[in-house]
Amino acid sequence: MSILADLPISLIVLCSGLGLVLIGLWGMLTQRNMIRMIVGFSLTDTGVHMVMVSIGYVTGGTAPIINDAVPMADAVNRVVDPVPSALVLTAIVIGLGVTAVMLSYAVRIYKARKTLMIDECTESKW
Amino acid sequence: MIKSLSTEDTLENAGLTEEEQQLFCNARPKQYEPYPIKAVEDFANWARANSLWILAFGTGCGAIELRPLMTARFDANRFGVAGRPTPRQSSVFVIGGYASVKTLKRIIRSYEQMQGPKFVIALGICPVNGGMYFDSYNTINQFDMYLPVDLYITGCMPRPEVLVAGIVELQKKIKQGRCDGANRYIENFDWYKANQKKVIKNWDMPDYNW
Amino acid sequence: MIAEWIGKIGNFTLTLLIVTAYGLFMTAFIERIIAKVQGRIGIPYWQPVINILKNFFKRTAVSHGYMFYLGPVFRIAGGIGTLAFIPVIYGSETFSNFSMAGDLFLVIYFMFFGQLGMALGAGESGHPYSAIGIARGLSQMTAYEVPFALAVISIVIQYDTLSITEIVAAQQGGWENWTVFTNWVATLAAMLAFLGMTGYSPFDIFLAPQEIPIGPPTEFHSAYLSFMSLNRALFGATKLVLFMNLFFGGATGLLELMIKTWLIYMVAIVIGVSFPRFRVDQAIRFFFKIPTLIGIMSIVYAQMMLTS
């Protein structure tokens, strides 16, 4: 408990984010079912987002709003970096888009060949 | 060019297909005259007599008697006699005994391919009257019905000694300019041809084998 | 200028007659020797001449076409030309012929002239045996040319010249200066090649009188054959003269010429009467083995001589 408490929150997020990335990759590499692979991708994506958020977080910092509470000169040390958060928003949107396209592909593939197994889609090779 | 007619210059070559007619010469052979100058002719005859090249074509059983001619015992080389494997270069044709019809055809072909002046020696009795094969169905009896003979050496078979004697005799005859068998053949060409074709059923060659 | 040429042509005609006559005589002579070996008397000495005359006196002939007609002309032109480029007797203006036109290399290459023309003539006769004979003869030729070329190169290294006259000049002054003694390796290679060149047994299959009636000249007869017989005598003698010049010190007089060439010829004859003949492929392989090896050694030998 104490160890956890000593850990900065950003590190926990970072580690769990990286963990999610690895789990997601594991899922993509081991699951034959396309839907499961897409789930794996989603996990990876989320993991990356967590990593991004954790990068910008300053422990104990406040919201990045420059006003009287946080004077201009002090801002660098006290506010949470707003850029990663902004980036994460964009990244989430893009991740959503990619996931959507993937899923639609999965649907189309299932319609075309009645299977979702990736190892049955290997007619183009060599 | 019309080749199929037998005329003064050309022969009919009837035994050949139209395609083959183009492949064989159809000219009628011509007689040759002696050289206009007698001395030249005599000298030429001397040279011919002393350089008798015999066609190496053993036509019958008599061929066996030709072989010893070149050996140490008889050594026909002394008389300028030599064997020649191609009729183009030979001047003497030794008919070695009986001539079967089948062989006769080849004899005629080879004889016609020899260049004149050319001489024929008929060896043994068979060319004279058929000898022991007089009633054979496939042997001719009288050789000079088919080709002109310059010298007969009879016997069955004549020994090489006789053959040597005959060659010497032929030389004498040549030197005297009396061996005109080749010309006689041309002169009576149609008669000879008729005789030949009478016995040779599968003619299948031009009338004159140039 | 013109007088000079007329004189040269006159001299050459004389040489030509002598060499041809000698070649004919030699043919008969060798025949008689063979006859003696076989216990016969053999032909009269003038028999080759009679044969040639007889063929000239033929009254009929056939022609297969213009190349056939020209074949013997090419053949004898090759023989005469080869002789024309060889100085026959050392130091004699009369017998130097046209050797100032070209050197040893010219002679070697001109030897092909007659063979090529003859081959074409024989080819037009349309006889398959002619073609077979030529194919065999040419093949054998490529093989014996190898030791011969190596030997020639060796003596060119040795004497540092391609001029036959100078090669002969370098061998003057005693028998110990002859190539056969100064460069016996090259001579050995060349003499082995010579066996092939003369076309006697064991290298006479391209003439093969029994299997392919006498090979290339099968269809030749009458005057054509006379030309070819003449050439055979002339060309044979010319080759002997060439070998004599290159390897046996040349000749300063007609007598020396005759003796030397006769002896050289005897080599071919003795071997010829002693051995049966090779098949063509055997002959080719033979020349590519020992004679070629000797030829290579002769070059090495000449180079060593040169450096020492």
Added chain:
Amino acid sequence: MVSSFFSDILLHPLGIYVLALGAGFLIPLFDRAHRGSAVLVFFAALAGMVAIAGLNLLAIVNGAPSIDIETAGIAPPFSINLRFGLLEGGFVLAVNTAALLAAWHCLPALRQHASALLLFLIMVMGINGMIMTRDLFNLFIFIEITSIATYALIGMERTGSVLAAGFKYIIATSVATTFFLLGTIFIYYQVGTLNIDDIIVHADLIQGPIGFIATLFVLTSLLIELKPYPANGWGLDVYETAHSGIASLISVGVSAGVFFAIYKVLPLMDSYLTSIAFIGGATFLVSNIIGLKQDNARRLLGYSSIGQMGLLTLALALLLQLEASSQLVLVVGGLFINHMLAKAGLFWLAGIIDRSQLKDWCAIAQRPGLLLLLGIMMAALIGLPPFPGFWAKWQLVMILAEGGQYLWIAVVLIGSLLEAAYLFRWFSHARGTDNNSMGDSSTDEVPPQAVVSLAQQLPVAIATLLLFVIGYVMALAMNIETPGMFLPLLAGFALWLIDGIRGRLKALAMLLVVGAGGYWLTNDLDGINRLFSYLLVGGGLLVSIAVMYRNDDRRGFYPLLAVLLLSLAVLLRAKTSLEFFFGWELMTLSSYLLVTLGRNGVKPALNYLLFSLASAYFILAGFALAYAASGSLLLSDLGNSGDSIGLIFSLLAIGFVIKMGGFGVHIWLPGAYAEADDDFTALLSAVVSKAGIFGLVLIAANLGVQSDIGLDPTYVLGWIGILTATFGALMAVFQEDIKRMVAYSSMGQLGYIVTGIALMSHLGWVSALYMTVNHFLFKGILFLSIAGIVLRTNERMMYKMGGLIKNMPFTFVFTMIAIIAMSGVPPLTGFGGKWMLFNALMDKGWYFIAAFAFFSSAVAFLYMFRLLQTVFLGQRKLEHAQLREAPAILLAPQFIMIAAIMVISAYPRLLLDPLSAAIDPWISNTLVWEGFALQTQYGYWNAPMIMAVVGGVWMVPLIILLLVSLTMKIQKVEQFNIVYAAERPHRPEDTHFAYNFFAHYDRAIGFLVRPRATAFWNAAVEWSHTLASSLRVFYNGNGQTYALFILMYFVAMVLFNGGLGS
């Protein structure tokens, strides 16, 4: 006001995005009304994008500053900015142009869905963004925008295989971009900014394991987007299956964007340049090896695409490493433009012709227009002149040589050769393997031909045009002498325009054009070049007169012939090695195409091309080394190459010897000579082969003599020459095909010339040049005679001929004289050459070579006799009884050449004096004349006298024989009147001794000429295919495997670059 509105607002680079997005909104609206109007909007937007890019680039090229676009009114690094500079402008313009053409190409597919139009615009916009943006995260956004649009467009076709390929593509790229995002965020973590310029300024902040991982992630994910081997199976699947337009855009557009992105971040990656070069090189090489085994056209294009991107990456990394970034525009830009236009063009062609298997491409065998386009694209792709790739590759190799990167030169050249192998194998299939140009093609089964409208060809044609234009511009930039160097192409183009007129008229026009052009190009040459100009251009024209013997259509023959002959003139005119190489490659290409026009010429032509290209690459390498050593491109400066002179000489000599069909690398020669059109074979042998001799003389003169004589490689060259002569002769002996036989003979005769040049002495060179002239004369005659024979008999096997002397007496006499001139029998020209060669060899002390020379000239007699015997002599076939003599137009050039042989035979001094004078600048004259006699250290040679004596000894017996004939009755007989062992012949066929003529020779030494060289090269092909099979095991088609490879690629990159510990 209006104009400033235009220039400032509408034409601002930002307008590209405005147009794309605006059209994106408009298209669905218009689509509601009418699909056609949506398409109109779509094209207007694309055209606008092209126009904006083009106009802005033009302004920048004219000196305007590069344009920075700042967003949100805040200056970078705090805001995202885009830049439109020279490089960006070039890439953007190129990509947009390609996109416009691609859109035209895939319009039928696009207009099925309005959304596809929209997605296409978005994709192009994304690529533009990738190129222009200066913000790392923004780069990620644009990559993803492009990717998503691409995913969607791939899925436009809903067949299973496309969808599967698309899914693999998505998996792979999304894994890669995930890592890109991670890398970006780590960089941000360390540097605190996302602006690339700013990051570069603070690059020192990127450090430690995190910095290492960050840069590596960014770099590797971008590299993976470029599909490096082996993590690229997913890309191949898409190339193979997606719509050709989309595939082309992925290949040239997306790749261009990613490539430019790499270029942008490279300043951060200094330490990885070696890795990048390695990845690029390996990808280039391996893709091209694997391509050898591929027989699906689209997948083959995929391999080629990947290979080209590898080459680009390699070039980029190496140029930066060698600090030659000033050459980036020329090299990388050139390669990129070249790849883009050619590859896109090929994809479009593949799309419109729509045959997946290479062997089905004979569907365009009867479509010359399409074939032309295909050929141009392929030529451009492998870097043949005058296309941009040629100049770029040249410059790349030069820079590499300067930097001492010989290994990379080898990689580039080997890769290019492999690429040429599979591309032109494809071309061969398209050409149709057994076309019959003898005029009776109507009887052959023609496979169903592809139906392609002109509109479909339009984009490809435009790409072709652009290739030419850009190639020309680059030529200007390289300081090439224009228009002289481009004259062959212009002439070819002009003749191509009138290709529809009658055969003989075309030939006449060709002769006129070549005559005028050749004169214009060569009239101011002097010395040895002038000498060769008489031979190559004058001689070429002389032999070309004979082409008029055919009056059929011969599509493409005359233009190509003009290109070939004029490129020879260009070769002679070249002052620099670049110009020389330009002419050389032009000659290679045009002669290759001419060989394919032959009856069964396609396959041998491929061999010919590959060996020619190998030869060209050796020459290129040699020139590059020389440039590196001497710092000059001038041919006359070749000699200032210091220590590496031996290596340079060897490389160049290998190149030229391959081209001349040297021993061991000769296997292309008989096929190409035999299967080319008969009159063209004469040109190939008599004229084109002399180009190799010219090259050899050139390098021997410039390299061998200026620096000390006695260069060691010359001895090897001497042996190569003589072995070529010997084995050429030996192999000729055993041929049944008349053209193959004379082809081998040609090879053998060239061998003597090589030896003569290798002698490096005056006499040696004079003999070589003399033999060159002689070879021209007799080979010209021989092949033209053969053309006549083949024309009349319609037969090439010698044993099926015979007795033709009766029908073709002139041809026989000409052939005989040519053969005597070839054989070296006095008194004709051949003897002089052999005599001088032999003297020079003895002089030099190369005794064993002399012995070989002797032997091979003896062997030559065998085949020479056989040619005359089996064709002209012996028994004539029944069906040949009615043949006529060869046409007069064929005999006329032969007659002129015979006359030349006779004159030179009698008065060789007429020829030897100019030859000697031409050599004089390098080696002083050693010929000693005494009257008409030529003297050497060893011997003497009096040609007029020999002629007189031979004439005399020939005439006298002839006269005697004629006289004797008067006393005889000589009967002219027919062919069957032969002594035939008392039998009669029955058929000419079995009376003609011709087949397997030298059977006994074969039994004796035939083992020497068993086709070992052929077996070796066949084995080499086998090996490369086996290698290709083992290299492509990675592409098992499973998307998961591909994803795994990508992951492992990251791991490998980390480990390769020192692991996390660094």
